[in-house]
């Protein structure tokens with residue numbers, strides 16, 4: 178597990194803690210292999226999440242879906258896939274609040290969408306920001322999960338998937354990642370400053 182604990186994590190990427198590193202499923206020994214396993218798992222989750230069956234029969238604006246999607250994205254790599262974090266981080270809410278904050282967030286988003294409080298895209302981007310920044314519900318994988326959540330809800334509401342910096346690698350230190358984090362931080366600092374993240378997600 179030392180390769181996980183000794184890794185130098187990119188800006189804004191929550192480091193994997195020892196308790197979580199112990200719960201790795203595949204026998205691997207490099208971050209490169211870990212990234213490949215996760216990417217493959219996430220690809221399979223995509224197929225499930227965007228199948229017409231899932232889009233038609235499930236409601237991504239319900240709390241169990243939030244956990245289900247994380248489980249599908251990481252269940253071949255991490256035993257904690259689909260379970261909320263139990264420890265404090267320097268991002269997100271108190272871990273004891275997650276169980277209430279997720280249902281509140283998805284029902285707020287449903288309300289914004291039903292009442293045209295914002296454009297559909299703005300509703301989705303505000304949900305994305307609240308999920309990944311204010312709650313940060315999982316031990317890891319929050320960024321990738323919250324982007325896919327946002328895309329699944331977009332599909333459900335007849336909007337195209339977001340492009341999140343034109344498919345440029347967001348996991349590594351790229352200019353797209355720097356732009357993404359800067360846009361999230363702008364919205365952290367000022368609740369009206371949603372345009373940078375909206376523009377980034379459609380760029």
Ligand SMILES: Nc1ncnc2c1ncn2[C@@H]1O[C@H](COP(=O)(O)OP(=O)(O)OP(=O)(O)O)[C@@H](O)[C@H]1O
Nearest residue numbers: 189190191309310317318319320321348361362365
């Ligand atoms: N200062 C910040 N303000 C708001 N959101 C942030 C901030 N720093 C990080 N984030 C969010 O947290 C995510 C990182 O969390 P985590 O490591 O759990 O997710 P990940 O999927 O493993 O990583 P990533 O999305 O970076 O590949 C970032 O992608 C971003 O969405």
Ligand SMILES: [Mg+2]
Nearest residue numbers: 190191317318
């Ligand atoms: Mg991470």
